[in-house]
Amino acid sequence: MNFKVIDLIIGVFSGILIAFAVCRIVPAHWNMLAGMFAGGVIGMALKFALLILLAPFFGAFEVMIPLSIIAMIVGMTSGMAVSHGGIPQALIASGGGTIGFAIAVLIYYSNKKLVTFK
Amino acid sequence: MAEKKSYDRFAQVFDFFRTGDMRRWGRKQKQHFQQMRGKVLHVGVGTGMEILNFPPDLDITCVDLSPKMLERARWRGTQYQGKVHFALMNAESLAFPDNTFDTAVAVCVFCTVAHPVAGLEELRRVLKPGGKLLMFEHVLSKNPVYGLSLRFMSLLTEALEGTHLDRDTVANVRKAGFTLEYEKNVYLDIVKAIAAVK
Numbered sequence: 546m547n548f549k550v551i552d553l554i555i556g557v558f559s560g561i562l563i564a565f566a567v568c569r570i571v572p573a574h575w576n577m578l579a580g581m582f583a584g585g586v587i588g589m590a591l592k593f594a595l596l597i598l599l600a601p602f603f604g605a606f607e608v609m610i611p612l613s614i615i616a617m618i619v620g621m622t623s624g625m626a627v628s629h630g631g632i633p634q635a636l637i638a639s640g641g642g643t644i645g646f647a648i649a650v651l652i653y654y655s656n657k658k659l660v661t662f663k
Numbered sequence: 664m665a666e667k668k669s670y671d672r673f674a675q676v677f678d679f680f681r682t683g684d685m686r687r688w689g690r691k692q693k694q695h696f697q698q699m700r701g702k703v704l705h706v707g708v709g710t711g712m713e714i715l716n717f718p719p720d721l722d723i724t725c726v727d728l729s730p731k732m733l734e735r736a737r738w739r740g741t742q743y744q745g746k747v748h749f750a751l752m753n754a755e756s757l758a759f760p761d762n763t764f765d766t767a768v769a770v771c772v773f774c775t776v777a778h779p780v781a782g783l784e785e786l787r788r789v790l791k792p793g794g795k796l797l798m799f800e801h802v803l804s805k806n807p808v809y810g811l812s813l814r815f816m817s818l819l820t821e822a823l824e825g826t827h828l829d830r831d832t833v834a835n836v837r838k839a840g841f842t843l844e845y846e847k848n849v850y851l852d853i854v855k856a857i858a859a860v861k
Contacts (some may be wrong), residue, residue, distance in 0.1 A: 548687065593819075604683040606801060606853055613812035655806075655851060662691055662847035662856050 551603055553649045554612055559595055560619050560645020561638050563588045567623035568634045573630035584624020585617055592616035611652050617644045670729035673824060677710050677732065684771075685712055688856040691849055692716040692770070692799055695856040699797065701765030704789060706754040706782075707772030709738030713799075717768075718834040719744040724764075754782045759789045766790075770799045773832050775825055783839030790861040796841055798857040805852055813853070833857060 567584045574581075592612045598610045619641040625636045693716045701722070708714070708725035709732050717723065725740070725747060727733050733749050740747035752758060752774050754769075767786045778784040786796060804810045810829075817828035826841055833846050833855065843858035 563703055600683055602683050604687040604850075605680075606684075606850055607687060608683070609816060610812055610851065612855070613816065614808065622828050652851075659851050660848050662695075662849045 548603070548607070549653065552653065553606065553608065553646060554602065554609065555599060556615060556645040556649025557642045557647070559591075559612055559615050560643070560648075561592050561642040562595070562620045562641075563616055563645075564623040564638045564641025565634070566591055567620055568627050568637050571624050571627045573627055574630045577625050577628045580624040580628025581621045582624070584620040584622070584627070586620070587624070588616035588620020591620075611649055612643075614652075615648050618648070619644050670727075670824075671731040674710065674729060674735055678712065678735070678812070681709075681712055688799065688849060688854070689716060691856065695797060695799060695847075695858075696768065698795060698858065699766045699768065701793070702763065703766045703768060704757075704759070704764040705768045706757075706786065707769060707775070708732070708736050708749070709770075711739035713768075713770045714739050714743050714747065717743065717745075722746045723750045724750065724759075726750045726754065726757065728753045740829035755785055757785050757789050761788055762791045762794075763789045764791065766795050767794065767796045768798070769796075771801060773798070773800055773835065774827050774830055777825075778833045779830060779832065780838045783835055783841070787840050787861050792861055794861045795844075796836065796857075796859040796861070798832070798836070798859075799849070799854075800832045800857060801828065801854050802832045802852075809851060809853065 567587050570587055571580050571583050595612055596609055623637050623641055626632045692713060696717050699718055699721055703723040705723055705725045710729045711790050725736060730751055733751060737749055755788055767790055773779045803813055811826040820826040820828055836857060836859050837843060844858040844860055847856045
């Protein structure tokens, strides 16, 4: 499969997975700041697990850079959303997937602009 | 010594962890290494994955400080259409006389060498005047977001396997006395193909 497609799929699914994990771990109606912090930590922990799993197949840096950004942003925003309470898990998970997709697209265009070895 | 032991341990899984990188970078490495000429020194050969991206009919001397890595590189050397020799050696103290090689090659090595400028000066010493240095290395991004991710990850990779993700290898090449021919970005401004002349 084309690496461009793979990178997008990794972005979407890692976003969904991190958001879903935060929903399962962070308790609802927590202090939002604590939720944000816990979400960031969970995101980072999952980032390392995903990196070990995916980098051997799809390249270390091409996986590490998007995952680092996705893990931090999705983890923190999901943590805040969960601790706010009343937001369905499915919505938080799909939000994570959307952020993952957006970051993968941004990195694709950033790479296109920066690469000088054609 | 601790460095050597850690590479010996890592040798068993090295190929598996580099498969993705080779898939991504293989074509560009082949293109970059087309400039290899004459007597070649390949420092930090690892398990020799890059040998298959080298043009044929060269006389290549591969060095690494890990016996286990070299053991694995040897069978890859048998698949190369040209001469390949292997030697157990540290990139920072090469046992070759001055002005021996026409080309020196390094792939993801100077992120790990303990004293990168000293290592590059050593490469410069063994290169003939006008000899070429060809590198395929990762460096610290100038983009603050990517740079922050690399600095953060570097804390972990330095502790685990001594790999620095926050080095400015292009500046180090200049500091070692080489004249930079070009630096081309392969992935973002992190993975670079570098060519320099003694």
